[in-house]
Amino acid sequence: METRGPIIRFALLEKVLNLARANSLWPITFGLACCAIEMMCAAASRFDLDRFGANVFRPSPRQADLMIVTGTITKKMAPAIVTLYEQMPSPKWVIAYGNCAISGGPFVFEGQYNIIEGIDKLIPVDVYVPGCPPRPEALIEGIIKLEEKITGWRRFPVAERRW
């Protein structure tokens, strides 16, 4: 379902709004499997997500704007995920965290009958964070990359690769 953007556009207003949206991403509490523990670790004291303003985990999808899909998606769970995604008001973003959310992970084998290989078969994904499970620093890097996607400007610049 396409949402048409607004007809009138204010460039400076869009820039300011995008900066505000990037600095105050509110995730939805949505942990499925092992990667959820690493997400909780990322929200804990050592790898603090609150530094970037992203630690207000809202339990209701109507108040959240970031969905971090952590863990394997089974066929039983898939309708619930799609419902949750559709309940979130736009603008909304999705981070696929962990190998299972990217492409099924270590549970793909010949004759598998119950998992969906990757969340991007169901909902559009903005950032992919690989790993099994990825370290919490990887989640922080994923959020910084998402911020770069929203605002066009990267917070902690990385040195350019020469190869």
Added chain:
Amino acid sequence: MRALRKAFGDDVVKIGFGLVGAGFVALLVLLLLGLLGMKVWKLFAPYGREAIRALVGLVGVLGFVLFNALLLVWAERKVAGHMQRRIGPKEVGPYGLLQSIADSLKLLGKEILTPRFVDRPLYYLAPIIVFIPVLVAFVVIPFDARLQVRDINVGIVLILAFSSLNVIAILLAGWSSVNKYSLIGGIRSVSQNIAYEIPLLLSLLPVILLAGSLSMKEIVEAQSKAWFVFYQPIAFIIYFICAVAETNRTPFDLPEAESELVAGFHTEYSGMRFAMFFLAEFTNVFIVSAIATTFFLGGYKGPVLPGIIWFFIKSYVLVFIIMWFRWTFPRVRFDQLLNFSWKFLIPLALANLIVTGWCLKL
């Protein structure tokens, strides 16, 4: 309205808020000019000085409410962070000071979703009604000896009467979002608020007896010799507990109980409507602390600094203690909550009142 919004998307929101903001800025400029001495009141001459004073006061109050909300949102996250061995927001501006501004801008720019089956008039009304008692309460709070918008001689009754509107707003929010969890959250909130309003009143009555008046300013003036907290320590503790319960903060935050009922009565609200509930809650926290300061801690009275600074210091210390409660205690179960109020707090407050009245008669 709906056709307009469909055509222009959420730009209507942006434009509308732009206009309101422009009007607000204009009023602030007038206020500034007036403070600087320019004869701004000639504009309002037909209406008399009291009207100007009321207008200026209201604008100041509105500005303070918004500033206070921004400050408390930032402070809550910083305080929580430091109590939990981490730092709170740090990247967004120096010391994370711009965090609340980023949050509010983001909420302003969010899509305003209305679920299909909600009860429209009530659904739209609830966030508005939740803000009314907040603004009215600020009319009578004495920030300084002469910084009070209007010194009504039944000041505290006004505040308490309007704070019951809070309950109606929550019930409307819970009922109109056609959702089992919101309904349960709304009903829990109603019974909790009703149960804790009674000991709140009963614990304020001894102070009113001591001061001999219902006007907030006179109560502060009656504390010139000693603060009332030394005369009425039990009443202070009861009042504080009831205040935490009235504002739906932990340990009494069952209506918003996250781990039990998704998000309670404001589950179906998104964007700026949700921000209204959020703002109203933080401003309520400040109001109950301000009332506690006025009634028990001497209001704006203090030695060296100007009164308004003392007032803010005392109020914000109490706000900090309320935040401290949130990050320390687990949640109380619902029947234990009601039991605590009806079977313990009300008899204690009544006993306190009777003892106070008896002592005063002697």
Added chain:
Amino acid sequence: MVAEQLIEDIRSSRPGVEVKEVPYEQRGYWFDLSTGPEDIEEVARLFDRHGYYIEDVCCVDFKEYLQLVYHFNHWDDPRRISVRVNLSAEDPVAPSISNVYEGAGWHEREIHEFFGVHFENHPNLSYLFLHEGIDFYPLRKEKVPVPEEKKRLLSSLPVSESDDVFFVNMGPQHPSTHGVLRLILKMNGEYIERAEPVLGYLHRMQEKMAENRTYLKYLPNASRLDYVGAMSYNLCYVRAMERLCGIEVPPRAEYVRVIAVELNRIASHLLWLGTYLLDLGAFTPFLYAFDDREQILDLLEGITGSRLTYCYCRFGGLYNDVDEDFVEGVKAFLKRMWKRFKIYNDLVTGNVIFIHRTRDIGVIPKEVARRYGVTGPNLRASGVSYDLRKAEPYGAYRELGVEVAVGEKGDALDRYLVRLQEMENSLRVIERAIKELPDGPYRTEVKKLKPPEGDVYFAVEGPRGEVGIYIVSDGSTTPYRLKWRSPSFSNLTCFPEISKGVLIADAVSILGSLDLVIPEMDR
């Protein structure tokens, strides 16, 4: 002893049952009973009368026939007895033992949906794990479609109740970090009349995958079953294969395994502590617990390479040796951790609100625990001193010994205190192990893992209870059948019983205190 008395009774009442004694060191159980489907209910009743608890119910598809395997064990006489029943492959029917052992009810539902065995007299034989629309029995060796008349059992929700009550659905998306568990609660006002958990939202086909992978390739998947206490699962799988193939493990490897498992146990209990208090509404202990847990994760990451899902124990020993850094780090951690208990006791244990939320909530009586197969700290909190590290010692626990923490009443407060005590006991075990750490090789070389034919059962004491694995091998390099006995599954079977007539807030408290991890239930 109890086992001999039981066998006497069985021989006298049902002479058709064959009883064999089996070498424990190779098989993991002591006695092997074979019976026909008509005798199994009476045999189960005899087991019940003698006080056995149901450990596991499993089904194996030997293509010409299906075999049901029941494992029973006793708290005072911990010698495992397994009972086998052979059923025909075309129309497998067996009587249900859920009238005797209610905990077997869910196991039988699982066997029904994966193998197609029909259990007579079962109160609710509907699907537990699989999604709507699946039309074959997944764990059979060939693809067997579901017959038409059985398709009405696919839906697992009860229908047509009266108007007075209403249903509240908790989950599968939880704010309370349990994972994807869905509870359908039939409410009467604020009181629960019946709670019906719906599982299967994280069913990741572990058992089918094991049949498609070699033993070595399946090793990383074992620890993803219970990611919080992953070391126990890793250890259980590796030791089961070592028992089956008769591989000797050097003593240094045994000691380091014990240290790693106990560290993991402390980490798991810390995570439980944090999330339980988060359920109850206290936000801060969550962060303190995670802080301590990070220290442990750093230590374990130094030797294993992963923070969460370990693959450290390998067949014959360990993956990597342990160096001086680790030993010094463990000593420093021990010194620090002893002081941290004071913080938790100050903040939580003495808190009046916390005590009111947990005292006398969710009492599990001993009989209920026995019939449902509850193990681990939940059982010990009810007053039964049964710990597999002491009852069936394995590895270096024979030399080190373990103190067992026991509660009194079995309410949520007791479960909390037992787990705190267990953390302290684990610290003591680690102290002893670090002091006596022997030198030597850390691994015996295993050239090619070719296990003999036969089956083996191995059980360890995980942080949640008894973690068991039952492997049937047909002599090839992939397992023929691999069945996990997961403690959370058996612990959750008693939830509908103990949550009758409680408030919703209490249901959340009980669920949290049972310490469930969903992936090991759903496998």
